[in-house]
Amino acid sequence: MDTEAIGRLRQLDACTVSDALDSLGILGTPLGIRPMWEGAAVVGRAVTMKLAPFGEGEAEKPVHLGAAAIEASGPGDVIVIDNGGRVGMGSWGGLLSTAAIEAGVAGVVSDGALRDVDEARVLGFPVFARAPITRTARARATEVSQGEPVEIDGITVRSGDIVVADGSGVVVVPAERLAEVVGIAEGLARREAGMVEGLRKGLKPSEVMGPEYQNALKRAQQ
Structure with a gap:
C-alpha cells in the first residue's frame, strides 16, 4: 500500500478526486x-x-x-x-x-x-x-x-x-491507479486555488470560469 500517496489524498476533497477520476474515464463515484x-x-x-x-x-x-x-x-x-x-x-x-x-x-x-x-x-x-x-x-x-x-x-x-x-x-x-489519480487531483486543486485567488482579487466569474476552466479536465490528461 502506498501510504505516501494516501497521505496526499487526505489533503484533497472528494470532489477534486472525483474530477481526477472523470479525467481518466474511471467510474468511481x-x-x-x-x-x-x-x-x-x-x-x-x-x-x-x-x-x-x-x-x-x-x-x-x-x-x-x-x-x-x-x-x-x-x-x-x-x-x-x-x-x-x-x-x-x-x-x-x-x-x-x-x-x-x-x-x-x-x-x-x-x-x-x-x-x-x-x-x-x-x-x-x-x-x-x-x-x-x-x-x-x-x-x-x-x-x-x-x-x-x-x-x-x-x-x-x-x-x-x-x-x-x-x-x-x-x-x-482503484488501487492500481492511485499514483496517477493523486497526481492529477493535486494539479486540479492547485488550478482551483489559483482561480479562487483570482476571484478574491476582483476578477469576474466569466473571466475565471470560462473556456480555460471548462477544459481543465481534458488538460489534466495531457
Missing part, C-alpha cells in the same frame, strides 16, 4: 451515499463485506455481521459494506463502531442503512450510508462474504482500493 453526521470525513484502504437478505428458516450465524471485516482490517482502513442499497435494516451499529475504533478502523461506507448514528457522532467515527434506521439486521440480513469484490451503486470495490469520503459523498480510487 457511487451516488446516494452520504455522511450520517456533519463533518464526517475519511480516507483509507477498503476492506469489503457483502450482505444478503436473511432467508426464511435460515439459522442465524454465530458471529455478528461485520466482526470478520473488523478483524481483517488494519489501522486506517475503511470498511465498505455491500447491502445492495437495501435500507430496511441496519448494516452497522454502535457496538461495531466501538469495536472498529479499538481496531484502528478509520470509518465505514455502506450501500444500505445503519443504526446508532448519534453514537457514531459522539465517538467521532465517520459513517456513510444511504439512510439512518433503528431496525436491527438480526433475522433481516446475513453476511455472505468478506474480502471479496463488492458493488456499491454499480461501482466495483475491491479490498485494497482507496476510499475518499466527505460531506459531498464517496469516491473509490
